[in-house]
Amino acid sequence: MLRVIAIEFKRGLLNLRRYPLEMVGQLVVITLIFYGLFLGARYIAGPAAQFGGRLDALVVGYVLWTLSLFAIGDLSWGLMNEAREGTLEQVFLSPYGPARVYLARNAASLLIMLGFNLVILFVLLFLTGAHLHFAGAAVWPLAAALLGAYGVGFMLGALALYFKRIQAFLNLFQFVMMFLVMTPFERLEGLGRLAGMLLPITPGAGMLRGLLARGEPFDMHLFALALANGLVYLLVGLWVFTYAVRLTKERGLLGGY
Amino acid sequence: MAVLRAENLHKTFRSRGRVVQAVSGVSLRVERGEVLAFLGPNGAGKTTTIKMVAGLVRPDRGLVRIEERDPHRDPWTLRRLGAVLEGNRNVYWRLTPLENLEYFGVLRGLTAGAARRRGELLLRRFDLDHKKNALTQQLSRGMQQKLAIAVSLVHEPALLLLDEPTLGLDVEAAETVKQIVRELAAEGQAIVLTTHHLDVAQQLSDRVAIIREGRIVAKDRTKTLLARFSGEQYEIEVAAELDEPRRRRVAGLGAEVADGHVVYVGDPEGLWQVLEVLRPLPILRVEKDRADLTEVFLKLVREEADA
Numbered sequence: 001m002l003r004v005i006a007i008e009f010k011r012g013l014l015n016l017r018r019y020p021l022e023m024v025g026q027l028v029v030i031t032l033i034f035y036g037l038f039l040g041a042r043y044i045a046g047p048a049a050q051f052g053g054r055l056d057a058l059v060v061g062y063v064l065w066t067l068s069l070f071a072i073g074d075l076s077w078g079l080m081n082e083a084r085e086g087t088l089e090q091v092f093l094s095p096y097g098p099a100r101v102y103l104a105r106n107a108a109s110l111l112i113m114l115g116f117n118l119v120i121l122f123v124l125l126f127l128t129g130a131h132l133h134f135a136g137a138a139v140w141p142l143a144a145a146l147l148g149a150y151g152v153g154f155m156l157g158a159l160a161l162y163f164k165r166i167q168a169f170l171n172l173f174q175f176v177m178m179f180l181v182m183t184p185f186e187r188l189e190g191l192g193r194l195a196g197m198l199l200p201i202t203p204g205a206g207m208l209r210g211l212l213a214r215g216e217p218f219d220m221h222l223f224a225l226a227l228a229n230g231l232v233y234l235l236v237g238l239w240v241f242t243y244a245v246r247l248t249k250e251r252g253l254l255g256g257y
Numbered sequence: 258m259a260v261l262r263a264e265n266l267h268k269t270f271r272s273r274g275r276v277v278q279a280v281s282g283v284s285l286r287v288e289r290g291e292v293l294a295f296l297g298p299n300g301a302g303k304t305t306t307i308k309m310v311a312g313l314v315r316p317d318r319g320l321v322r323i324e325e326r327d328p329h330r331d332p333w334t335l336r337r338l339g340a341v342l343e344g345n346r347n348v349y350w351r352l353t354p355l356e357n358l359e360y361f362g363v364l365r366g367l368t369a370g371a372a373r374r375r376g377e378l379l380l381r382r383f384d385l386d387h388k389k390n391a392l393t394q395q396l397s398r399g400m401q402q403k404l405a406i407a408v409s410l411v412h413e414p415a416l417l418l419l420d421e422p423t424l425g426l427d428v429e430a431a432e433t434v435k436q437i438v439r440e441l442a443a444e445g446q447a448i449v450l451t452t453h454h455l456d457v458a459q460q461l462s463d464r465v466a467i468i469r470e471g472r473i474v475a476k477d478r479t480k481t482l483l484a485r486f487s488g489e490q491y492e493i494e495v496a497a498e499l500d501e502p503r504r505r506r507v508a509g510l511g512a513e514v515a516d517g518h519v520v521y522v523g524d525p526e527g528l529w530q531v532l533e534v535l536r537p538l539p540i541l542r543v544e545k546d547r548a549d550l551t552e553v554f555l556k557l558v559r560e561e562a563d564a
Contacts, residue, residue: 004364007360014356089345090348093365249312252279255342
């Protein structure tokens, strides 16, 4: 499996290198956003502004927001492109099976995106002389939230595999994401609080808000909940995707677009 | 042990309230080193059958075994299968040929190093090594098709499925692909070939299966099938004019003489009698009328349609 992640990583990097304008465009956008955050333009962080006014909180919040968006849409866009271009079935001929191949592809893409963000961040820190006081503990709820985001990504991937054209739905889903990342469920009572525990991404995002915006200490129980939520969504997402693969094969819809 | 054993495959699709029986009771068998030409008109069920063999479409009924393993239950069976699918790019156009070979090699279970080494070998063999670092999208259609075949072979599969491998290729590229298929079969590769180019099928195949409306209407060795559909007509070309007594004797045996040719319709015993009459005239050519696969195909497909 590691070798599949490694080759997907290589493929991802090669694709970036082949279309340098695309890569430069991405670099410029990420640089401008981080630079804007450094200059105090909170609005530029979008939903990340909910994570507190401090620069480190804004940066972590922004990373969660962009990576979650990426995690949710990347697989579906990839599947739609591959179905259109006619490489999808070759990927499905892998003995590793599509779920594992796309899991590896997701992991590789996440590494590349994370690498992009970190490199730009460190270059800007160096150039501007700014300092970030990262609560290292913030990495854990971030990871838990991303697990859930990938779970949802696999569910949307299942739809993309079966229906092939779900672009409009994916665009609409950004607002669902905004709701999940921005709503402070952890501050609500009763059903709202319960929803915060059960919905995808929300426990991790809530814990991040607690750590960064409200300066709460790292709560092991809360983290266990966020992690369990993320893992359950990932497993359910993988199950739904595998079911969609089976259904698509039964109905002969794999190769069409 | 057969490399491919597909038995009694059935597949029904439902589309907009209509039920379409795409494949009905199809059985195929391919041995090592054998090329099976799987032929049929558009929409006859060829591609559905090929995809059921490749594990990409799940059959409603029937079984598929590749070296006695089931690709629908055991995914590692796919390690023994390579496929070039019609209507697909099959390879990534943003990658170079060598990168494609390495990528798909790893996806089929090889290590990156082994995939690269095997890829280099295949690129040399398919005369693509000078293009190994060019982007695939910049290659000619023929080169892209050769690359797709190379990629399908990178993990050394036992069974190769080639769905319309010469479609859209110019004469030279098609000849190269044909040569590759011949060489692979000679090396022991089991190949299922679907094509609308019946001359290609005739030249390459050891056995033929013809499918129409989801059912197999003929399945036999290519030579046997051609012989069955060939007439009992012989044409004899003689270097000299036939004198009148010979003409009469030849006519007496049921043969006709025209433009230096003697045409005889009958069994081989009668042919020897005609040749005896012609002795000692110099004979340039004796040829039996042979049906080609196009005639056989059209006849079978039309017969079934009329039935």
